[in-house]
Amino acid sequence: MILHLTGLAWTAELPSHGITEEEDAIHRLVLWNIDLTLVDVARVTRATYAEAFAAIAGRPLIQLPQTAGRSESEIFFDALALNGVDMRAGGEAEHMLEPFSAELARALQARHDELTSQGQLLPGATQALAAVAKLGGTVQTVLTGNSRPTAMLKLRAFGLDGFVDFDIGGYGSEAYPKGTLLRVARQRAGDKHGVTFGEDATVYVADSPRDVDAARIGGARSLGVASGRASAAELREAGADAVLPDLADIGTLVTLITRLTGPEPLAAGA
Numbered sequence: 001m002i003l004h005l006t007g008l009a010w011t012a013e014l015p016s017h018g019i020t021e022e023e024d025a026i027h028r029l030v031l032w033n034i035d036l037t038l039v040d041v042a043r044v045t046r047a048t049y050a051e052a053f054a055a056i057a058g059r060p061l062i063q064l065p066q067t068a069g070r071s072e073s074e075i076f077f078d079a080l081a082l083n084g085v086d087m088r089a090g091g092e093a094e095h096m097l098e099p100f101s102a103e104l105a106r107a108l109q110a111r112h113d114e115l116t117s118q119g120q121l122l123p124g125a126t127q128a129l130a131a132v133a134k135l136g137g138t139v140q141t142v143l144t145g146n147s148r149p150t151a152m153l154k155l156r157a158f159g160l161d162g163f164v165d166f167d168i169g170g171y172g173s174e175a176y177p178k179g180t181l182l183r184v185a186r187q188r189a190g191d192k193h194g195v196t197f198g199e200d201a202t203v204y205v206a207d208s209p210r211d212v213d214a215a216r217i218g219g220a221r222s223l224g225v226a227s228g229r230a231s232a233a234e235l236r237e238a239g240a241d242a243v244l245p246d247l248a249d250i251g252t253l254v255t256l257i258t259r260l261t262g263p264e265p266l267a268a269g270a
């Protein structure tokens, strides 16, 4: 299910708060990272990755590439190079990405029970998505290194899929750097809703310094969440506009999202 929050619903919910029509209109885009921001399914992802890599590259995945904050396509080509696949133009690596992506999604589907038995929902993730879904004039989707089918599987396993509109997301199977991918997602959201989501109307909630870079390059505010491999200090150092230890404090999260995408600039150090 996709939640479409219209101005009408917002007005109906809060009839006596003096919400103006201008505030009702769609004006805010919230992009969520998935891995280590909303869910931790690293173990099953790694196992699935090795399986799909062996099936497509025809050799075992021995050297593991860095994965934090990177896209499926980046990780795949790095893995090929690290594991001795011919990377020259016309070499065997070409044309492997698409079948790999499909194989990875198939392998994860086959292991989908393990997403919940071996993985976990991160604290506050469900409540955070639910709270943002209730914010007036807001649409939310994912900006992730995962392909769309993999992203959907991971969120569906934990009952999070109904909160986001997958049609307007940005996915790691698309061979763009993440900052460009953010622009693509913003454009998709803008086209769908007939509005322009500017830099000050878009926020990326994510756990990696690479995501902070992507927000800067892609034109969005960044809200760092230190639930991944990076510490709060590292996220701040990377230039995050705000940092939270995790998603557990829903009140603060919503305040930060609202302020980062609102007319008043956020005070430094918030």
Ligand SMILES: [Mg+2]
Pocket (backbone or CB within 6 Å): 033, 034, 035, 036, 037, 068, 069, 206, 207, 208, 228
């Ligand atoms: Mg992440």
